[in-house]
Amino acid sequence: MSYITKSPWLVHYDGSSCNGCDIEVLACLTPLYDVERFGIVNTGNPKHADIFLVTGGVNTQNLPVVKQIYEQIPEPKVVIAVGTCACSGGVFHDCYNMLGGMDKAIPVDVYVPGCAARPESIIDGVVKGLSVLEEKQKALAVPAREKQALREKELEPEMAINKSQEAGK
């Protein structure tokens, strides 16, 4: 049973936005939308998080920062890009320092467009992210022996075929 969908903790980072989406993210935590009822907790700490909720785009200064935060999050993890700036750079796209959306720095799993993205869209995006998370968790949970077998199949197909032929005999 995958507990990760019952207890997704997120870390929120703002790349280069107007903070409008950040305020909408905070609104999700308020009693009106109350994401805590899904077990979602905004820990500010990447080492404790499962979901990397990013707003804003990537610029030359925050490129290494975003990468470093992403690396500190333990597997399984998903990245949810909230707002148009995070998806593609938004209104700041053509600025001299902007590199684009978050996918220029890290692999993004869910895109939530909007300027600013509404809390309902954000929650929807997080729920979609949860299903991606569950798949990743299942992939991680494949037992070691099976993984070894899969690897053997890929790297040494003749050996694997020989083994199954022998087993067949």
Next chain:
Amino acid sequence: MSLFALLIGVPLIAAFLVFCLRGNGARNVIVPLASAVTMGLSVAAAVKFFGHPEFFKLAAPELPMVIMALDIIAAVVILYYTLVRFKRPWIALLELVQLGAVFWFEKTVGHSIDIAANIAIDNFAMIMVLIVGIIGSLIAVFSLGYMEEFQKEHRDVEDRRPFFFFVIFLFLSAMFGLVISNNLLLMYTCWEITSLCSFLLIGYTQTEEAINNSFKALWMNLLGGMAFAIAIVWLGLEYSTVELSMLVNLGRSSEPVNLAVALLVFCGFTKAAMMPFSGWLLGAMVAPTPTSALLHSSTMVKAGVFLIIKLCPILGANHTGLMTMFVGGATFLFASCAAISQSDGKKVLAYSTISNLGLIVCCAGIGSYEAAWTAIMIIVFHAVAKSLMFLSVGTAEQQLESRNIENFDGMFCSMPRLSLCMIIGICGMFLAPFGMLISKWAAMKAFVDAGHPLLLLVLVFGSSTTLFYWTKWLGKITAFIPAKENLEEGIHGVQWIALRVLSALTIITCILFPGISQYGVIPYLEVTYQTNMDVIARSNLLIMSMMVILLVVLPLRFGKGRKQKQVVTNLAGENSGDNLSYRGAAGQTIPVTLRNWYMEKWFGEAKMKLCGFILCGSCLLIEFAIILGGAFHV
């Protein structure tokens, strides 16, 4: 008896040999040999006399002459330093008055006093012999390596190593004499010799600071010596005895010996650096580390509390007991608080020593069976752990060129074996299940049974503040900073011997705690208090021993387990990659510096000293006024 003659004689002979044969090679042979022999003799003496207390008359008519001669020699040396070398006439006056008093006493009344026993051997004295013999020898051996490095580093300090070792061995000899004497005149002589040794060793580097601090130590200790002398004279005149055991018996039969007891306790206060006389111990930290380890934590200051504990049965509910409790308790609390605001490693250790001595004195002042048990157990554990700590800090100082705790971070990776010794020392000082903690447990029981609520307050707050500064230090050492190089190469083999043996001893004494209590301390208390009981239930002591074993075994699990992916620390995503610096504003790389809390406004040294000095000083004045009034009433 010949065993004790050897015990005193061997270090004495070694002292003269080391002084005369000035070469390094000769010293490197004599010191380990003498230390090993001394250690062996101490263990032999303990094995022979544990459980068999005895009094020796030592009826030699030359003994008073020998004592007087030693007194005069010591006085001459002191006068030489205070009048000829350096101008300190008041201290010279102090010494002359004392010498005069004792001399006059011996000439007029002393030689007609009949002495039943000059030497008293009991379990407590044997415990002290073991401490001096084992720890003292180890420190002497350690000094061989340490002082060699010291002289190399401090080229401006004259190389007086023969003199250094001479004084160390002389001191060991005097300590042995001190703990076995029952004759107060003999004890007084040994006492003065230890004061002299301390003075000579503190001033070893001959810098201005060292000289000033050595004279501070000298006059405070001489003040105590004066009190000792007056006590001897008074006791001899009033009751025609110079024996400690007689004094205790007189006190037990409710004779008004309060004045003598109070004076002796005061003498113990100055030697054990109770407030307001704690300044000399802090100043003594300028001395080379072996001095601090030997004199100013494990042995000489223990002589002060040794005397007070010997007087334990006649303290308690009377004014002397109240004075002892109060001064000890206040010292314990305020020294412990002051240690929080210090970052110099040796100063923290000094304050910790003063604090623990204060606790011992407080227990001694209560005078009950439980309190005496606690006091003796604290002596044992404190001596072992504190000497280990001083030696570790000294070694670290040599390798790191600094003894500021803030510079000890990452020691776990750059000097793993040394930091392990230091960690054992720190844990041994305050953590359950080690011995000091058990002693604090017993102290709580003793204090609550004695019915003094203020003391309870002192104990609980003192324990908490103690926890603070030790854990701070522990955290600093265990900070994991992968080291570029191992800094342990320069440490001599002899230093490792001392460090490792003391670490092992810290752990072994904790595991053997029930045994030490059962076979070492309780027999002494049985004789003294005519009763026998377990202060802490045997089962609890066994649980503690098992926990120590668990703690020793547990680190074997260090580093085992699932493979972990290495990630950087959270520096808001701006970590440079090595955890040691981060990308700051305007493109600068800023190093990560972490500093402990010192809480100067709350626990500042000046504030704590003021509180402690005022409280203890006023207590001393008031209590002495009452006691003197009582004495003259008769």
Next chain:
Amino acid sequence: MSEMVLNIISGIAYLILAPVIGGLLAGLDRKISARMQRRVGPPVLQPFYDFFKLWDKQPIAVNEAQRFYVFGFLLFVIISGLFFFTHGDILLVVFTLTMASVCFIVAAYSSNSPYSQVGAERELVQTMAYEPMLLLMALGFYLKCGSFSIDTILKAPSMNFIYMPGIFIGLSFILLIKFRKSPFDLSMSHEVHQELIRGVITEISGRTLAMIELAHWYENVFLLGFVYLFFAWSAPWSPALAVLMCLFTYFSDVLVDNCCSRVKWEQMLSSTWLVTLVAGFVNIMFLMYMR
């Protein structure tokens, strides 16, 4: 059944049931806090979901040492609790708990990160703040019941609270610190709140973090056990009252948590020591002279 067998059964029950009870209490805490804020809040079993999720995360760490120290913390908390529930010596429980706290603080120090460091210093100040009161509580029990043994305390002829109200007030005060509730949650706050990112546990992740959660559940249960000692005595119906009072204490702490904001360490230290002196020490003096 002999005393010893009962004690052993009690210890084993603690070992197995304490995480369950601790987790449920934590879940109820979050649910009630949510309702106080007019939200729905997470399900009551949420802490268990959190625990199992953390268990399966990828193992990452800043150094090899942290996991070891956290394991030591968990071990000594469990040992403390076992000493308590096998009716051992109450001072032994307090001292072993101190050992556990030191392990936890050293785990934070070992990471050499600024947030952990400040968190560790604050945790240390917190420990210094509540330690006197905890010791005075043990001494208070000794004065009232004549022994440090929990067996004797539980068999006391009269309710302990009647003679030790000041100490109980002191204990409730420091429980705010131990349960990591506002206004005293300086070093780390529980899941939903942040302080210094996550304070002492900033650099700790995955299974190691799950161990810390588990240790806190074990700890909370036997801290409530201290409250239990105030209200249970030889009367057969007293355990029910005691359990009720434990729940009452816990939930009033939740109430205080929701009403107060975090204070600075100076205020925490001074207020805790003041309460220790006024409530705790005066009570001790009363107990001493009443003897």
